[in-house]
Structure formats: C-alpha cells, structure tokens
Amino acid sequence: xxxxxxxxxLKTRAGLISAAEGVIQKGGYEALRVxxxxxxxxxxxxxxxxxxxxxxxxxxxxxxKKLNAYLDEAExxxxxxxxxxxxAALEPVHSFMTVERYVFDxxxxxxxxxxxxxxxxxxxxxxxYFRVVMMWLEDADVRKDVPTELLAEGVQAFAIQAMSLRxxxxxxxxxxxxxxxxYLEAWxxxxx
Amino acid sequence: xxxxxxxxxLKTRAGLISAAEGVIQKGGYEALRVxxxxxxxxxxxxxxxxxxxxxxxxxxxxxxKKLNAYLDEAExxxxxxxxxxxxAALEPVHSFMTVERYVFDxxxxxxxxxxxxxxxxxxxxxxxYFRVVMMWLEDADVRKDVPTELLAEGVQAFAIQAMSLRxxxxxxxxxxxxxxxxYLEAWxxxxx
DNA sequence: ATCAAAAAATGACCGTGGTCAATATTAAAT
DNA sequence: ATTTAATATTGACCACGGTCATTTTTTGAT
Numbered sequence: 088x089x090x091x092x093x094x095x096x097l098k099t100r101a102g103l104i105s106a107a108e109g110v111i112q113k114g115g116y117e118a119l120r121v122x123x124x125x126x127x128x129x130x131x132x133x134x135x136x137x138x139x140x141x142x143x144x145x146x147x148x149x150x151x152k153k154l155n156a157y158l159d160e161a162e163x164x165x166x167x168x169x170x171x172x173x174x175a176a177l178e179p180v181h182s183f184m185t186v187e188r189y190v191f192d193x194x195x196x197x198x199x200x201x202x203x204x205x206x207x208x209x210x211x212x213x214x215x216y217f218r219v220v221m222m223w224l225e226d227a228d229v230r231k232d233v234p235t236e237l238l239a240e241g242v243q244a245f246a247i248q249a250m251s252l253r254x255x256x257x258x259x260x261x262x263x264x265x266x267x268x269x270y271l272e273a274w275x276x277x278x279x
Numbered sequence: 280x281x282x283x284x285x286x287x288x289l290k291t292r293a294g295l296i297s298a299a300e301g302v303i304q305k306g307g308y309e310a311l312r313v314x315x316x317x318x319x320x321x322x323x324x325x326x327x328x329x330x331x332x333x334x335x336x337x338x339x340x341x342x343x344k345k346l347n348a349y350l351d352e353a354e355x356x357x358x359x360x361x362x363x364x365x366x367a368a369l370e371p372v373h374s375f376m377t378v379e380r381y382v383f384d385x386x387x388x389x390x391x392x393x394x395x396x397x398x399x400x401x402x403x404x405x406x407x408y409f410r411v412v413m414m415w416l417e418d419a420d421v422r423k424d425v426p427t428e429l430l431a432e433g434v435q436a437f438a439i440q441a442m443s444l445r446x447x448x449x450x451x452x453x454x455x456x457x458x459x460x461x462y463l464e465a466w467x468x469x470x471x
Numbered sequence: 472a473t474c475a476a477a478a479a480a481t482g483a484c485c486g487t488g489g490t491c492a493a494t495a496t497t498a499a500a501t
Numbered sequence: 502a503t504t505t506a507a508t509a510t511t512g513a514c515c516a517c518g519g520t521c522a523t524t525t526t527t528t529g530a531t
Contacts, residue, residue: 093478093527121518131481136519192388199447201380206449214449233465240440241462248436255391257398257406270433273425278470285497285508313488323511328489 100138102128107145116146117189144207146193151208153183155215162219168227170271173220174264177246180216181263185250195247217243229275238275245270292330294320299337308338309381336399339389342382343400345375347407354411360419362463365412366456369438372408373455377442387439409435421467430467437462 106128110119121142125135139145157179167176185191197209221239229238249267252258258266298319302311313334317327331337349371359368377383389401413431421430441459444450450458 095479095527099479120516122516132518133482133520134480137479142518188393192384195387195443196384199443200449201446203448210447210449237461237465241437241466244436244440244462245433247439248432251387251391254393255402256395257392257402269429270436273429274433274466287497287509291509312486314486324488325490325512326510329509334488 096138099128099130099134103130103135103138103145104148107149111149116150116187116193119146143193143197147197147208150190150194151212154180154209154212157183158212158215158219166223166226168223170268170275173223173227173242174267174271176223177220178264181246181250181267185253185263188254191250191254213243224275227275228277230277232278241274242271245274288330291320291322291326295322295327295330295337296340299341303341308342308379308385311338335385335389338385339400342386343404346372346401346404349375350404350407350411358415358418360415362460362467365415365419365434366459366463368415369412370456373438373442373459377445377455380446383442383446405435416467419467420469422469424470433466434463437466 103124107119107124110123110127119142121132121135124145125132135145139148161176161180164176167173183190184194194209197207198213200206200210217239220242221235224235224238224242246267249263249270252261252266253263295316299311299316301319302315311334313324313327316337317324327337331340353368353372356368359365375382376386386401389399390405392398392402409431412434413427416427416430416434438459441455441462444453444458445455
C-alpha cells in the first residue's frame, strides 16, 4: 500500500555506497570499516544498518556491481567458442573475483541462496554467469553427450577450484588461467 | 634448541579442546563462544589465545579431527571402483562437511594454504582427501585419457559444487548425492 | 499553516573476538 | 634450597560489527 520511498532515503543510501567505494579505493575491501564509511558519508552508524542488513550486505552490492559490469563487457563481444577463448572472455571476471582472498571468500559464501527469500546480488550474479556460459557452450565446439546445463555447472565448479588454488601456496606453481585451461579441456573436449 | 613443552601446557590445551568439544556437542559449531569454552575449561580468556592463534584455529583442529576419522573409515574398507561406490564411500565425509553452513564455509576458507608456513589441519585434510580419491581412481573403471591426478582434482571440485548447492534454495530439489552422481558420471566415464 | 502519523536518523550501548603488560609457575643451574 | 631465566596464565582492555529506544524529519490531510 504505502511505500513512497523518500528522496532522502535514496540520497543517504547512495551516499553510503559511494563513500564505501571511496574507502575501498584507498584501502581495499578487507580493510573497510563501517565506522569509516559512515564518517565519510556523514551519517550515524545506526543509519548504515537501517540501509543494509549488515556489512556483508553492502559488500554484496558493491561486488555484484563490479562483477556484473565485467560480465556486461564479456557479453558485448563476440561469443567465444573455444576453451581458450572462453577463458579469455571470463578473465576480467575471474581476475576481480580473486583480487583479495577476503573478496573470494565472500563470493563463495554468498554464491548460493540459503533461502528463497535471501537471494542476494551475488547469488543473482552467479546465476547470470551460469546462463552466459551456457549460452556460449551451446554454439561452441564441446562435447554434446551431456546437457549443456551440466557443462556450464562444471565450468563454474572448475573455475572456483582454479581460483581456490590461486590462493594456495601448495599449488602456486601453475597460473590460474593455465590451470583452468587444463580443467576445461578435459571437461569440455568432445569425446572421441 | 630449548623447547621442552611443559606438561601443564599439554593439559591446558587438551582441556580447552575437550571443553570445546563439549560445548559443540550441546550447541553446534556456529554457536560456540570462546568465553564459554574457557569457562568450561577453567582458564582465562588470554590462555585460549596463547594456545590457538584465533577461534578459527581451534575450529580447524576440531573439524580436521572429525574429517580425518571419517576418512580413516573410508580408507579401511575395500577401495570403491565405481562412481556410486566412490560417492557412498565418501558420504560420511561429505555429510559432515555440510552439517552446518558455518562449518562448510570454514572448510572452504581453510582448504588451501595461503602461505607455506600456514598449512593448517584442514588444508592437510584436503590434501589427503585428494590422495585417497586419486588412489581409488587409479584402479577404477574411469576414463584414462587424462591424468588420474586431474580426475581427482575434478572430483573435489564437483563435490564442493554439489555441497554448495545443498545450501542453495534455488537448487534444493535434487539431493546432494544424486547431483554428485550426475557430475561424476559425466566427468569420470570413459570416453567411448 | 497546523497537526498527526509514518519514516528516517541518531548515538549510547552491547556482544564477542582478540591483545598485552603484569603476574605466576616451572625447570634448570648453582 | 636459592636464584634465575624461560614459559604459561591472567584479566582488564580494545576494536569492531550490530541493536534499539529516542529524536528528528517528512508527508499528507485538514
């Protein structure tokens, strides 16, 4: 019934978000402090939590924004149809996902919805990532003995695996893209 | 040189661990509070952090203990050599990994070492999981066109993917084991 | 313009993980 | 038995995310 959002609300919210972006630009994601954000935005701490359920909710918004922008770019180009091209197309996305360990952990944590009511921006992003990859795979030179949907899920799983190992000193010898290439070649190559 | 660990140290540490296990038995992992643990163990809060770098470090120890015990059991039996048997053999491990969302998140976060010096109990566990699966795969009826090592990495990636989706309301229709079976059949089945 | 109800903002306060200078205990040397 | 240096323990304290009763602002009706 009555939900005419006040202009003030939008302004405060936008202020908090851009303040947060400023703070992150200076010190990165992990170092962000709510206190610092509200000071930069010129509001009280309580206001922050009136706009975002918790600190992670703001992070979700900021990360999803960036990720969707990178995916926009990838989608704007000619659809890749080989493993190296797919990896290249997704490179900016994957690269951003692993800028900080903290970021990667957040993404994984929020990559799925715990409850229907809780589908957040990051879960939506992953859904979109999945759909984009699936579209590419439909016209790509890949195995056709299993559903494209399954192939796309696998791409996601392997991408996450490769990103995990990027943070792991035990497997630091191989680069992320090289590792993903090995995975995807084995996963997507048509059965002979 | 000089590192004769005092008996007292061992006793305090053991006391903290068993106190923590008691606390967890009552309320689960997520609800564990350091304060509660030190009270149960009859020591001061500072003592806790003299024994464990942080709360997560204790969690790592407790989780790895359990996980290794389940893997011990799996390893004691006859090596599985088909996809359903492999899934069945790992079921207790996977099941424990997903008792709580909090637990799963911790496991993922610590599944890799950030630095060589930081290889924790959970990273060791995952290394072991990988080796065990690889051993099984060597004598199993699976594709042989890619290295067994790669197949084992894939199993891990798909297992994590399937576990992630277990917490995701968007994909709650299929059960964990069913989903993993679909993944692994596509991943491991010999190319025809 | 005035007023009442809804919406938004405030900041003192709390819970909990983690720190550290001070204190107590242990082990080894004499 | 005393002394001493290394080691372990303590608990007051801090940092930071998050809460909520109170106050301020906005909106719409009169």
